[in-house]
Amino acid sequence: MSKQPCDMPSAGRTMHPCDGRVVSTLTRRGVVLAALASASLPLLRHLPAYAAIDDVTEVAPGVFVHQGLYEVQSAANGGDIANASFVVGSEAVAVIDTSGSAKLGVQLRDAIRAVTDKPIRYVINTHMHPDHVFGNAAFKQDNPEFVGHYKLARALGTRKEGYLAANEQMVGSDAFAGSEVILPTVSIKEPTKLDLGDRELLLEPQPTAHTDNDLIVTDLKTETLFLGDLLFSVHVPTIDGSIAGWLSVLDDLEQRNVARVVPGHGPKTMELPEALAPQKRYLSAIADDVRRQIAEGKTLEEATKSAGFSEKDAWELFDQYHVRNVTAAYAELEWE
Amino acid sequence: MTHALKKLSRTVCGVVLAASIGVLADTSAFAEEDLWPTLRAEAFGDRPIAEENGYVVLETPKKVEDAAIVPLTVRIPPHVKDKLKSLSIFIDNNPDPKVATLNFGPAAGVGGERSFATRVRVDNFSHARAVLELEDGSLHMATKFLSAAGGCAAMQAKDPDADMAGIGKTVVRTFSPALSSNPIWSGQVMIKHPNHNGMQLDINTATFIPERYVREVTVERDGELVFKLDSTFSISTNPNFRFTFAKGDNNELDVSVVDTDGVAFDGTTKRESGS
Numbered sequence: 072m073s074k075q076p077c078d079m080p081s082a083g084r085t086m087h088p089c090d091g092r093v094v095s096t097l098t099r100r101g102v103v104l105a106a107l108a109s110a111s112l113p114l115l116r117h118l119p120a121y122a123a124i125d126d127v128t129e130v131a132p133g134v135f136v137h138q139g140l141y142e143v144q145s146a147a148n149g150g151d152i153a154n155a156s157f158v159v160g161s162e163a164v165a166v167i168d169t170s171g172s173a174k175l176g177v178q179l180r181d182a183i184r185a186v187t188d189k190p191i192r193y194v195i196n197t198h199m200h201p202d203h204v205f206g207n208a209a210f211k212q213d214n215p216e217f218v219g220h221y222k223l224a225r226a227l228g229t230r231k232e233g234y235l236a237a238n239e240q241m242v243g244s245d246a247f248a249g250s251e252v253i254l255p256t257v258s259i260k261e262p263t264k265l266d267l268g269d270r271e272l273l274l275e276p277q278p279t280a281h282t283d284n285d286l287i288v289t290d291l292k293t294e295t296l297f298l299g300d301l302l303f304s305v306h307v308p309t310i311d312g313s314i315a316g317w318l319s320v321l322d323d324l325e326q327r328n329v330a331r332v333v334p335g336h337g338p339k340t341m342e343l344p345e346a347l348a349p350q351k352r353y354l355s356a357i358a359d360d361v362r363r364q365i366a367e368g369k370t371l372e373e374a375t376k377s378a379g380f381s382e383k384d385a386w387e388l389f390d391q392y393h394v395r396n397v398t399a400a401y402a403e404l405e406w407e
Numbered sequence: 408m409t410h411a412l413k414k415l416s417r418t419v420c421g422v423v424l425a426a427s428i429g430v431l432a433d434t435s436a437f438a439e440e441d442l443w444p445t446l447r448a449e450a451f452g453d454r455p456i457a458e459e460n461g462y463v464v465l466e467t468p469k470k471v472e473d474a475a476i477v478p479l480t481v482r483i484p485p486h487v488k489d490k491l492k493s494l495s496i497f498i499d500n501n502p503d504p505k506v507a508t509l510n511f512g513p514a515a516g517v518g519g520e521r522s523f524a525t526r527v528r529v530d531n532f533s534h535a536r537a538v539l540e541l542e543d544g545s546l547h548m549a550t551k552f553l554s555a556a557g558g559c560a561a562m563q564a565k566d567p568d569a570d571m572a573g574i575g576k577t578v579v580r581t582f583s584p585a586l587s588s589n590p591i592w593s594g595q596v597m598i599k600h601p602n603h604n605g606m607q608l609d610i611n612t613a614t615f616i617p618e619r620y621v622r623e624v625t626v627e628r629d630g631e632l633v634f635k636l637d638s639t640f641s642i643s644t645n646p647n648f649r650f651t652f653a654k655g656d657n658n659e660l661d662v663s664v665v666d667t668d669g670v671a672f673d674g675t676t677k678r679e680s681g682s
């Protein structure tokens with residue numbers, strides 16, 4: 072079986088599974104291994120100088136979640152601001168988001184190893200954002216499939232330099248050491264199941280919402296739905312895709328019957344449909360205000376000073392992200 | 408002129424950003440180099456430019472929230488009675504510092520506050536400048552500092568597929584003034600266009616997605632020129648312009664747009680009815 076390096080741009084080579092072709096059912100033998108193991112591994116020192124990611128909770132049998140802080144990346148938090156999870160089957164482990172640095176990824180891996188020795192076969196990224204992907208490097212030694220939405224590779228490829236520089240700046244070069252952008256080796260274009268042994272994960276790519284590469288994951292055995300950043304709680308939502316698309320995805324998610332959901336930012340678990348209500352209210356407040364202001368001929372600058380401000384006291388980090396959200400919403404909704 | 412500079416900046420795009428945060432100290436001189444003397448000489452030679460004299464006001468956000476969509480407004484206060492000849496907007500440290508140049512026509516208007524607003528991409532910490540040329544040839548400049556650290560990431564589209572859909576759709580609007588005696592009206596042009604900056608790497612081909620952006624926008628009111636605008640990819644995705652013009656008989660705007668592929672688009676207020 073030929074090996075195809077998926078972490079490098081490869082001109083004119085479009086071999087499965089690097090090219091985003093549909094993979095409807097994946098098994099370990101059915102996919103081409105990425106030649107990631109041959110890439111040089113950075114030496115990752117295990118020196119947790121800040122809050123450690125070994126704080127993981129088993130929220131359902133075999134389902135573990137680490138909760139990130141309600142903060143912006145900083146030297147103090149080392150980038151530990153997003154939830155990171157893993158699911159253990161009878162044969163293998165899947166990681167769902169890897170936190171914001173290689174060092175945090177190492178801690179997450181240690182937390183997995185404290186629970187099980189089973190091979191880490193899949194590293195799934197729910198979307199492109201740095202606080203969910205920069206821990207990927209810690210798992211290269213496991214030679215897993217890196218799994219993402221079929222638009223994740225493009226999104227990460229074009230943002231690679233900016234993400235690396237910005238996050239190193241925020242958390243500091245020591246805390247960020249070893250972090251790198253690892254592109255997906257398996258791209259998900261239609262609903263796909265991953266077999267972990269006696270349990271299956273259902274992966275469903277979503278239309279543009281929080282970003283244009285949101286992927287949700289359901290552990291069918293425990294009916295645990297990992298929503299990534301399609302669900303924020305406490306931490307104000309951030310729009311980096313489409314506000315109209317996100318509201319419509321929420322309408323779909325509301326109809327689902329699962330035992331629990333895991334947000335990208337928020338408590339370890341929540342329940343549908345209540346979990347979605349505050350975020351839906353926030354996004355609707357922005358959309359309603361911005362649409363009205365556009366109809367009144369108000370400018371983008373005017374909108375950023377008033378739209379959605381009724382939500383100010385309902386969220387952490389409102390001052391950091393709200394104006395940016397309104398800007399994105401205005402630039403999108405003026406084309407309706 | 409800016410072509411060579413632009414190409415150079417592109418190849419060192421990531422390096423400039425890294426230098427600005429002290430990772431590569433030996434290239435920091437490039438990032439901090441004051442480009443304005445060169446830009447100024449290219450655009451205006453050794454003509455004198457009056458600075459911050461109240462003839463032109465530049466408004467930018469106190470804090471840049473999204474470096475890909477930075478609203479920028481130029482106002483020419485009502486006490487300035489002269490006809491306008493041109494307006495040039497620069498962002499010194501952008502890969503192409505020349506954001507836009509407007510050459511005004513007879514329908515640009517006099518007798519009230521005139522303004523021009525758009526949204527720009529900001530690649531790094533930089534000065535933004537508006538240089539106004541009056542009919543008598545005098546030059547007046549306003550400058551603001553933009554604290555934006557979006558870097559190259561700021562240039563990336565949120566949804567590239569949506570951006571390419573419906574390319575060229577051009578929406579034109581007019582806004583009548585509150586006072587009917589006001590000789591100045593305002594208008595808006597929105598152009599659906601990705602304004603590709605040529606810096607996005609297509610990971611499937613390992614090549615840069617070719618640059619393609621709106622380079623010329625001509626606005627006429629009742630057949631008379633308001634302005635002809637030359638623009639670059641420093642203008643945000645889906646270029647958006649708000650401007651003032653002289654009240655006319657019908658106040659109908661016709662807009663023609665050309666991008667760097669030579670493809671032409673147009674829009675008008677004439678076909679829009681019912682408002």
Ligand SMILES: [Zn+2]
Nearest residue numbers: 198200281300
């Ligand atoms: Zn996110």
